[in-house]
Amino acid sequence: MQTITKQQLLDKADSLLANGTVTAVLGWSKGEFGYDVTPKMFTTKEDLEQNFVWNDFCGVNFSKYLVSKTDRFEGKILVFLKPCDTYSFNQLLTEHRFDREKVYAVGIPCEGMVDVSKLKAATGDGISEIKEDGDNLLVTTIYEDEPATVPCRDVLLERCINCKSKKHVAYDELLGDEGEIIDSARFDEVAQIEAMTPDERFAFWQNELSRCIRCNACRDACPACTCEKCVFDNPNSGVENKAPANSFEEKMFHIIRAYHVAGRCTDCGECSRVCPQNIPLHLLNRKFIKDINEFYGEYQAGAEVGSRAPLVDYTTDDLEPGEVFDRRDMDA
Amino acid sequence: MQVNEHKPLIVAFCCNWCSYAGADLAGNNRLNYPADVKIIRVPCSCRVNPMFILRAFQRGADGVIICGCHPGDCHYTSGNYYTRRRMAALFSMLDFLGIEKERTRVEWVSAAEGAKFAATMNDFVEQVTALGENKRLEDLRCKR
Amino acid sequence: MQRVGVFVCWCGSNIAGTVDVQAVSEALKSEPGVVFSANYQYMCSQAGQDMIKEAVKEHNLTGIVVCSCSPRMHEATFRKTAAAAGINPYMVEIANIREQCSWVHKDIATGTEKAIILGKAAIAKVNLNTPLTPGESPVTKRALVIGGGIAGIQTALDIADAGFPVDIVETKPTIGGKMAQLDKTFPTLDCAACILTPKMVDVAQNEKIRIFSYSEVSEIKGFVGNFDVTIKKNARYVKEDICTGCGACVEKCPMKKVPNEFNLGMDNRSAIYIPFAQAVPKVATIDPNACNMLKNGKCGLCARVCTAGAIDYTQKDEYINEKYGAIVVATGFNPISMDKFDEFAYNQSKDVITSLEFERLTNAAGPTAGHLERPSDGKSPKTIVFVQCVGSRCDACAEKGKEYCSKICCMYTAKHAMLTRDKYPDTEVYVFYIDVRTPGKNFDEFYRRAVEEYGVKYVKGMVGKVTPEGDKLKVQASDLIANKQLHIDADLVVLAAAIEPDKSARPLATMLTASMDTNDFFTEAHPKLRPVESPTAGVFLSGACQGPKDIPETVSQAGAAASKVIGLLAKDKLTGNPCVAHSNELMCNGCSSCEKVCAYGAITYENKEFRMPDRTTKIRRVAVVNPAVCQGCGACTVACPSGAMDLNGFASNQIMAEVDAICK
Amino acid sequence: MKVSYFPGCTLKNKAKDLDMYAYKSAEVLGITLEEIENWQCCGGVFTTAKNEIATKLSSVRALKEAYAKEQSLVTVCSACHNVIKQTNYAMQNDKDFSDTVNRYMAEDGGYFGETEVYHYLEMLRDLVGFDKLKEKVVNPLAGKKIAAYYGCLLLRPSGVMKMDDPENPTIMENFIKALGAEPVIYAQRNECCGGYVSVESPELAKKNSNAVVRNAKAQGAEMIITACPLCKYNLVKNGADIPVVYFTELLAEALGVKEDTNE
């Protein structure tokens, strides 16, 4: 269902490699199954022809990979960026995390990516083959002979359902048509939770976070989490990583993680996408974004390079921490 | 098991220039407040990392209060403005997770406000005592 | 792990009264790292300090915990003790078991339990302390004095006398301040102008001193030894270096109906003016709110009569940047507004005046040329009532009066009363007082002379109501000794208005990051031992900006401030505070979050080469803290996402160890 | 605009003028005074003792009725104004007092001083505006030198009344200016006339009243206006030799509705 085709991307990659603009291409490659697409550095046309993929499962946000891929790389890397990826791209530039000169960014349109969990929920486990058929997916499992037809829009990632922007905020070159910033309903679910009683909220999060297995996938996928040394890996930080022993652990971990990226999170949704336990982690990030918007004025991390994040900024008449609650009581 | 009223454990982070001095002034003026309040001196309220607050809760604190200079009076010009934003965001998040909002507080206490310091602590201890034990954010392994 | 010695102070009975010090030192013995624990009556005494030194030697201590009064009181003392004993002074931690324990808790069991916990927290912290060495920074050998009254003048003269250049910034067109408005000075009754104006001339002629009059400080950056100050020179529309102060322009100026602020509005001046004859600098200033030429381009008379060609209607405000090693605040005071005290009818009758107005009325250079005349009709007053403590010692309502004693009123009122009786013996003079406060050399003798020799009628009581009726002021007052209510028909009522810090003080304090009390007086670094220093290093206090003061006191404080400044400027290098931030470059992301929150610009970035485990190298942007500029607030440590930024003396693991010890 | 109105005992009796002119004038200014139903006397003076409860209940009832109608409460008489405002202040700030009162009057919910209380003069200043009042004047009282007599109750205690500067008030002076006359400032305008003590010590009331009138005249007054029936009584009884009138009468005259009321 993507409007841009794999061939168009391949052609672009080939020509940029050929004319020497770039020496490598950061792209998606096939995994074991049709849905587990992984990032890969391609340096030859042959490799691209064989392993490059572009389909409805290419959700991974490449921006983060630029940090580790560029630091000792001589030459330029071509990266394909979906609109949401470009926000992370800018945010990382704001934080000086990679050298812009080493990257050739090609913006590509995106029609939304598929949530594998939702797909599995629709078809059952044991997916052996997935084919695209217009706006539908034809999914074959090892248990059924006939492929099931699943409409893409029924299995979209949450972040794509509530897509905040089809517009690219950074690129060297754009393929396909430019989209618009979308007035999405992404804060609705946060608002619903806010409207609960404290006990209900506690129960909600107890239920969600108790599933956490501390696999760190959320952190590892997060484009804001690019620290040279993560606090959870640092024995001196006082919050070093350990397997969760009780429900407190997950809360502690997720509050700290969300707080660490507060004001810097672009709401790309990678954390929820990669969570094997389907914890709606994006809600924590969106809570911070929503609060920041309400307390200090609209702010979209990554919308422009060099902007000052709200938590490293202030005005003399900011609201008091105690007023945070009055404010909600008033709204209610 | 005793059925005594729960004695809360309160950690108070006080900036060296205003609030810690305010606490000293409360002492100088012999203004009582409960011994449940234990003060940790920090150079500025902006030194207080949310991790410290969570750590205190993890270890069994029932309430955490951060005291700094009044906005506009920070010894370091702007430190408490950052504190204000950081804590507003953090407290809102804790509330979002269903943690009792009454367990956290930020209060601006100047070096001249010994009486305010004592009154604030009395009030906060009362407020936290009313909530009972902190169960929602504690790590049971850290209990004695 | 350190080898920690614990020393529990009794502070006489201050601590020992509510804390079982023996139990505390016993309990702390078994804490990790503790190898010695004792208690003593006064740890801060020489004997107490010797005890620490001996213990260090005997037990080979590497860390010291003193459970005593607030670290704000004696941390420095015990650091010195540690240094004398041969260990790093920053290996000392204080558990505040007095101000924050024994003094606020009444029950011994509770106090003891809390003292032990506070001791444990200090031990947990000291175990993670590391020896710290202060950095050094250079000193700009130039001082800035803000305010050109007697305080600023004296400070500037003393600093210049020691050979250092000084700049004075004064908002008025001339230096001189309040003292220039006074008539005589107590208790010697010498004329204020006679003793002040020579000093003003000294300032003008001193090559080391520059005067920025009609100017204000608009920005202050930097830190002790290295302040970076922007001074805004307001346009006075007269070229200062050309104007000779001849006064021809003042004479010719057709706009003569501008209330004269120097005489507190009791007469008028022209739009172009020189505040008074002995003004320094003696140059004219055009009041842009009154001058027709500046308002609508019609006139230009002064430019035509000025033979020197000093008038410049196009002059603009000018900004000057200068570096200073030290800053002295000498912003002075003003009488409070009498608007809220209209039971004394200040707004209803011209013949109810403040004491400062009375000074101008009796001053030979004042609006009446020194003849005591009633402002309403120019008649000589036959009965004068002085009212003391108007707005002072008033805590009923903060927006009305001041809680403090204004200190100078008793003496100047005695002076006014005495001088009136001296010059006009047939005048009846009443002084209503609550207390007469005269604690100064020759002060009480002076007051007694007013009563005994000059026959001033001092009445213990207060005026309750002044009713202007016809040409009289009907004063209703109490005489508490006679237990009577008095009704006096007075001709003049003089109010001893409370004094308050100048309004410019608070914004200045913000720029300086210097602290103030609730009354907007600047706070001293220590009320007894460091009375002329602000807690902000390199900022000194002179005169009434720190609290109400008379002239002798102001001058002595001005000299003291000057000597502190000289002591600072005499140094070539300053030893800094080692409790500053530092970045662990291995963990630093170079993300600039810390730089954004640093109020001092102490953080810069550099590209640094790192050797990787695979023997390749990589270049990364990392933060570097300038320890001379860093003030140690810690804002950066929390802004840093990776935790690379930490603070000496208040490291994250130290604070968490304290949290753990308290919560355990 | 509609406001609740508490007339008080004297206005229904000896000071009918004060009341009638207040109604008529308010109508002209677009404000309808709705009299509190079954109002009871405010008590004339506020008892400052914390344990005096019953004597303040009538004020609370009036305040509650206005609150129920979501209206402000307006009074004309200085004494009613003083008592009701002080009572309302106690309901707001003295928890022991408000708890006790609410227990007494427990039938429906608590009252904690929510009602806004205005003196008629405050209503003119804050709800109507002296500028607008000036526009409505049809018979300007030009050239008249009028002394405003505040007395003690209108302004004090200022922390509770919050009406004007207690020592240098302007509200009545501005009122006089709005009517086109010239206000006379005199110091005795906020001193007591002698009040209720005139029942016991007529000589004290006489001394105080005379001092007020003498001071006003000495400063050039041709007429004194007041908001308080007791002030008017004491001043007139003790021989005021210039007219002493209620401010509402002057208002009605300036607004051209005085004749109507005499019918």
Next chain:
Amino acid sequence: MNNQYLREELIRQSGVNPKKCMKCGKCSATCPAYDEMEYHPHQFVSMVESGDIEPLLQSESLYKCLSCFACIERCPRGVEPAKLVEAVRLSAIRKQGENRMTANDVPALLDEDTPQQLLVSAFRKYSK
């Protein structure tokens, strides 16, 4: 004579803290009924503070205070002497049979202009 019990009671009832007084005498300076009073406002404050209350209870001064609040308004320390006078007066008239004024007294007081307010106020002040 030192009546501590009554002292406490008066302080509680009036809400006045006589310790705040700095003995400036402004209350007595501003009092319009001063000359009629045997004990003056500042004396009420100091006598209550020292527990010397009996003379006040017996004094005519209780009935001379105009409740004009001038002393309350002008006290620099916020002492509020009139509230103390009121508290002492209530202690006196709340006793059985100590009403200062009764209905029988009214006709003698009336003239044709007497406002109700005068009688109501006087009753409030003089009777319980």
